[in-house]
Amino acid sequence: MDLSLPAPELAPHLLGCVLRVGDVAVRLTEVEAYAGEHDPASHAWRGPTPRTQVMFGPAGHLYVYRSMGLHFCANIVCGPDGEAAAVLLRAGEVVDGVETARARRGGVPDVRLARGPGCLGQALGLTTADSGAPLDGSRVALAAREHVPARIRSGPRVGISRAADTPWRFWLDGDPTVSAYRRSPGATA
DNA sequence: GCTTTGATAGACT
DNA sequence: GTCTATCAAAGCA
Numbered sequence: 680m681d682l683s684l685p686a687p688e689l690a691p692h693l694l695g696c697v698l699r700v701g702d703v704a705v706r707l708t709e710v711e712a713y714a715g716e717h718d719p720a721s722h723a724w725r726g727p728t729p730r731t732q733v734m735f736g737p738a739g740h741l742y743v744y745r746s747m748g749l750h751f752c753a754n755i756v757c758g759p760d761g762e763a764a765a766v767l768l769r770a771g772e773v774v775d776g777v778e779t780a781r782a783r784r785g786g787v788p789d790v791r792l793a794r795g796p797g798c799l800g801q802a803l804g805l806t807t808a809d810s811g812a813p814l815d816g817s818r819v820a821l822a823a824r825e826h827v828p829a830r831i832r833s834g835p836r837v838g839i840s841r842a843a844d845t846p847w848r849f850w851l852d853g854d855p856t857v858s859a860y861r862r863s864p865g866a867t868a
Numbered sequence: 869g870c871t872t873t874g875a876t877a878g879a880c881t
Numbered sequence: 882g883t884c885t886a887t888c889a890a891a892g893c894a
Contacts, residue, residue, distance in 0.1 A: 711875075713875075720875070721875085722874095722875075722890095722891095725891090725892095728890075728891070729890080729891095730889090730890060730891085731890095744875080744889095744890090745874095745888075745889065745890090746874060746875065746876055746889095747874065747876050747877080747886075747887065747888080748874095748876095748886075748887035748888035748889070749876080749877080749886080749887065749888085750876045750877070752875060752876080754875085767875060769875090795876070795877065796875065796876070796877095797876050797877060798876095798877080807889090836875075837875080837876095838874090838875060838876065839874090839875050840873090840874075840875095
């Protein structure tokens with residue numbers, strides 16, 4: 680696993696990998712690539728800010744942000760140092776620490792534990808305090824998948840207002856934990 | 869210092 | 882399928 684790859688190349692390679700945060704681990708089933716300064720949909724497209732600075736740093740760190748006040752979304756920073764590339768983790772299947780995740784999510788069906796970016800962040804217990812945390816295996820670790828997933832699909836990204844037609848969303852076809860496609864209301868497409 | 873916007877999720881018609 | 886809650890960071894005056 681080479682996290683210094685550009686986001687669009689790395690994203691499909693992350694599918695099927697297991698991300699562990701504390702007691703909870705998820706198998707990634709849905710991700711989206713963001714190419715930083717070259718991507719109008721990225722938080723970092725206009726240059727570094729206090730909130731996005733971690734994306735400009737070296738690969739192998741978490742970037743966590745808050746959306747709509749209530750929801751936390753997790754990204755894995757990738758690309759070379761200085762490039763604001765990141766891969767948004769949109770959904771996953773909880774493979775360890777299910778009880779912990781279930782408690783955090785308030786008793787929803789298991790298939791929904793990490794379905795959707797905000798849900799995934801909540802299931803893993805991530806907050807903005809975890810933004811910038813390294814994937815060094817202490818609290819957060821990324822394990823390579825054992826086999827290449829059989830069916831990977833790609834398509835337009837979801838829920839963003841710019842460049843929504845860029846096919847940088849990747850997911851495992853047929854996986855029940857993948858969120859239903861949901862078009863951005865104001866997407867320019 | 870103030871105003872606008874957002875990489876959503878869940879409830880409601 | 883459509884509508885809205887809710888707040889911090891970004892952007893602008």
